[in-house]
Amino acid sequence: MHDAAKPAASASRSNRSYPRACRLLARANFEAVYDGGRRRASKQFLVFFRRRTALDAVSRFGISVKKALGGAVVRNRLKRRIREILRVHRQEIGTGWDIVIHPRSSVATAPFAALERELLDLLASALK
RNA sequence: CGGGCAGGUCAGACGAUCGCUGGCGUGGCGUUGGCUUCGGCCGGGGUCAUGCUGGAGGAAAGUCCGGACUCCGCAGGGAAACGCGCCUGGUAACGCCAGGGGGCUUGUAGCACAGGCUAAUAGCCUGUGCCACGAGCUACGGAUAGUGCCACAGAAAAUAAACCGCCGGUGCGUUCCGCCUCUGUGACAGGCCCGAGGAAAACCUCGGGCACGUCCAACAAGGGCAGGCAAACUGGUAAGGGUGAAAUGGUGGGGUAAGAGCCCACCGCUCCGCUGGCAACAGCGGAGGCACGGCAAACCCCGCGUGGAGCAAGGCCAAAUAGGAGGGGAGGGCUGUCCCGGCCCGAUGUGGCGCAAGCCAUAGCCCGCACCGAGCAAUCCCCUAACGGGGAUAAAUCGGCGCGGACAUCAACCCUCGGGUAGGCCGCUUGAGUCCGGUUGCGAAACCGGACCCAGAGGAAUGAUCGUCCCACGGCGUAGGCCGAAUUUUGGACACGCCGCGACAGAAUCCGGCUUAUCGGCUUGCCCGCCAA
């Protein structure tokens, strides 16, 4: 296996990217997290998480916004703001997890800095 | 300058930092296919870095219509079902668009009639009808093909008749009513007489009487008459009948016993003809007194159209696992290869357990018969006195061959093939394309020429954070000039600063429309108001 070399290379390149490798891309991955993982909630978020088989692999994230939270514009904005948090702070979150984030309705209007702090605290306490 | 209507167009700008994603190029890493002279060469796709370049809309929305495209189905005709429906044109097509026609509503002006006001044939107001012009709306085939419905109210709601009313006749006559006259009863407002009171004859009030008089109130009988007529019956009418959304053409005049298109004028309607128009339709003329209420977004009739499903269509590649088809196959596989041994799977026999499917243990890898060979004695025969030797033969067992049975159609396993899931690739964005110019057309649009390439994602990109500016609005504050009321004071727009807010909304195969949502900016045309020249 050559996994050991690749994260080191990408980490040296940049620490604020959000490439395809760290996203959940298939329905089966989401189902695995829902079925086999634990969950933790806060005021603004609901988080599902599950260990990957390789502990030193890159953590992968998925975002799911239900239709009741608004139209397509509102839902897209929710996902973009969460992606931005993950993109900037991805290195501070531990490796080897699959994480699915469900935002609640107040995420669309809350200030960005508060959201950032709350999500990071939630993930830090959950993945301990 | 401001406002309104209609159309077109734009969809905050700039910058910094960090990202996502398509294309083209370069490089690194690992992977895979083909060819090979085994040195390599040519590709495919993945990932990472880097350079250049592109990255939401006018509605991307709703999914209401119409197409392109794809697959499936399909001899022809009809029916059913669904949709559409004035005419002409545009278009790939449409339920869309353009132009035209008809209808409805509304405004203005005119004419006719009715009613009211005023001294007034003049004028004003209201209502009805007709016509002209302007604006808006219009799912706008057929109601003499049929069926159905039209509540309440009203005489009546669809064949036009019944009812009330109106009118003629019978009733009808010396007999009912009315009127005239005479007589009588009766009455007494008028008249006369008497009495009482007011001082008082005349005057006034009250009471009583008379019938000369009068029939103004009433009754009876006789005579007469320009008269009238109930109930009921019969006939003529459709003018009128508070209603209603709608009442069997409308208005005016003539006419009549009363009336009526019964007759006439104008308007409307139907039919015919002519003219104009491609047509819808319009105009004119003639004929007909008029026979035809509304609803088809009620059933329906007529005409036209429609095969079904949809890019998650459809096509290609294809892991693991479990099925399928064909062939081989009672043994097979693994332990690198050979032998031995061992293990696993399979089927078979036996035993045990279990209702059963099946599970566990164990045995050996098909069985029977005949023949041949090996095996060959302690059996038989021969030699030997004996030990011993020689020969023959049976059975178990092993091997070979033949025949028969089992198997061959079940099965581990092997080979080949096919469908196909996850997943991947194509479809996928060059198209009824966009912009500019010209020509034709009232226009929708069409044609010609030139230029250009303008998102292709797929748990789903096209952004996040911050700063500066801009526009409109709201709030607060400041002090400056202006306007209005005016005693300090207060209101309005302008100016400056700060804060807040920044429309509707996100491509999902692609187009043409429709509908819906939407803060505003710019611009074109028309109309209205103000100011200036």
Added chain:
RNA sequence: GGCGCUAUGGUGCAACGGUUAGCACAUCACCCUUUCAAGGUGGAAAUGCGGGUUCGAUUCCCGCUAGCGCUA
């Protein structure tokens, strides 16, 4: 992505195009009871929104809004 259905008082349901939109439960007031419950009497309360057809619309037609379901 495609297709279909529904919307009526607070709730669950009715209503041929034609009264003042009906029924049950709930709710409010009064009566009954020592009180509560039950019972009785009376009241309030609704056609999702906007247009159109019609004399007249909950009903018919069109467009929105919301909810629900089916399919792959």
